Amino acid sequence: MILRHAFIPQDNRRLAHVCGALDEHLRTIEAAFDVSIRRRNESFRVEGARRAAERAVALLQQLYDRAAEAIEPAELQLALVQALRDDAPALRVVHAGEPLAGAEVAAEPEIVLRTRRSELAGRTRNQTTYLHNILGHDITFGLGPAGTGKTFLAVACAVDALERGTVQRIILTRPAVEAGERLGFLPGDLAQKVDPYLRPLYDALYDLMGMDRVGKAFEKGQIEVAPLAFMRGRTLNHAFVILDEAQNTTPEQMKMFLTRIGFGSRCVVTGDTSQVDLPKGQVSGLADAARILRKVRGIAMTRFTSADVVRHPLVARIVEAYDAARPTAAADDFHPDFHPER
Known part of the structure; x- marks a missing residue:
C-alpha cells in the first residue's frame, strides 16, 4: 500500500528535525515499521503493509508537531516504542514541588509520580x-x-x-x-x-x-x-x-x-x-x-x-x-x- 502525506503549513526547520541528519530518522522509522519512505519538500510517500504505513505516517505527523527542537535519537526510539503499540497507556510524572491533584494513584491508565523528571513516561x-x-x-x-x-x-x-x-x-x-x-x-x-x-x-x-x-x-x-x-x-x-x-x-x-x-x-x-x-x-x-x-x-x-x-x-x-x-x-x-x- 502507498500512502501520501504532506505537512501543512510547511516549516523547513521542523522538517529537518523530523528527517534528521542525512535523513537518519527516516531510515530508523523505515527499519522499525518495515516500510519505504520517500520525500520531496513537505510531501512524503510511505510504501508498505497497510497497517505499518498508517502507523509510520501517524508517527511522522506526531514528530512534526513536536519538532520545534532537534529530535534526539533516544527520543525517536522512545516514540517508536510507543507508536508500535496502540494500547500503550500514558504515565505522567511531575516535579517534586508541583501540586498534586487527587489520590496518589489516579484511575488507570494514568499514574502520577513525584520526582524531578517531568518527561518520564510508561512507554x-x-x-x-x-x-x-x-x-x-x-x-x-x-x-x-x-x-x-x-x-x-x-x-x-x-x-x-x-x-x-x-x-x-x-x-x-x-x-x-x-x-x-x-x-x-x-x-x-x-x-x-x-x-x-x-x-x-x-x-x-x-x-x-x-x-x-x-x-x-x-x-x-x-x-x-x-x-x-x-x-x-x-x-x-x-x-x-x-x-x-x-x-x-x-x-x-x-x-x-x-x-x-x-x-x-x-x-x-x-x-x-x-x-x-x-x-x-x-x-x-x-x-x-x-x-x-x-x-x-x-x-x-x-x-x-x-x-x-x-x-x-x-x-x-x-x-x-x-x-x-x-x-x-x-x-x-x-x-x-x-x-x-x-
Whole structure:
C-alpha cells in the first residue's frame, strides 16, 4: 500500500528535525515499521503493509508537531516504542514541588509520580502494568531483558514514596557477583566496595532526585546501600527495598531477602534470568522464586520481553536473537498475564 502525506503549513526547520541528519530518522522509522519512505519538500510517500504505513505516517505527523527542537535519537526510539503499540497507556510524572491533584494513584491508565523528571513516561503496556503492580502490592517481581526499564521505574516509585512520606527510607541491594569476571579484592570501606555493583541504581537516583538531594538523603540515612549478604537478621520496616540483579541470588539468599520485609514496607525484585552469573549448575534464586511464588497472594510478577526494550533499536534485536538461540528454562516458565489478588 502507498500512502501520501504532506505537512501543512510547511516549516523547513521542523522538517529537518523530523528527517534528521542525512535523513537518519527516516531510515530508523523505515527499519522499525518495515516500510519505504520517500520525500520531496513537505510531501512524503510511505510504501508498505497497510497497517505499518498508517502507523509510520501517524508517527511522522506526531514528530512534526513536536519538532520545534532537534529530535534526539533516544527520543525517536522512545516514540517508536510507543507508536508500535496502540494500547500503550500514558504515565505522567511531575516535579517534586508541583501540586498534586487527587489520590496518589489516579484511575488507570494514568499514574502520577513525584520526582524531578517531568518527561518520564510508561512507554509500553508491560511497563504500566509493572507500575500498577508496584503501587498495589507489597512485593513485586520485574523479570526481563536489559533496557526494559525494570530498575529505573522501580527507583522512580521508591523516590515517589520517599517524597510523599509513605516510607522513611530507600534501601538498595544486590548480590556482589561479577558478570563473568573475577575482580578480586576491592579497596575502601563497605560503601566503596559495593559502589561498582550498585552503580545503575545510583545513576537512576541521580537522574530522578539530583546529585545534591541524593547526597543529603544518604547523610540523613534516608537512602541506604547494602550488599545482600549483610541483610540477614534484619527486619526492614517502613522502607522501600529494591533488590537489583536478582538473577544472581541463590534460592537461599532469595528466601532470606524476602523474609526481611517488615510492616509498612514495599519491595521490588528485578532481574534477567537469561544473564545469570552464578557458578555453572547453580540454580538462580530469581527463577526459583518466580516458580514457587507465582500464586502467592500479595505478590505480583511482571514479565518484560524484547518488545519492551527502550534503548537503542539494536538492543531489542540482540535480545531476540539470544532468546531464539537458547532453550526456555523450565524454572523460569510462568504465565505472563497472571496477576495475584491484591
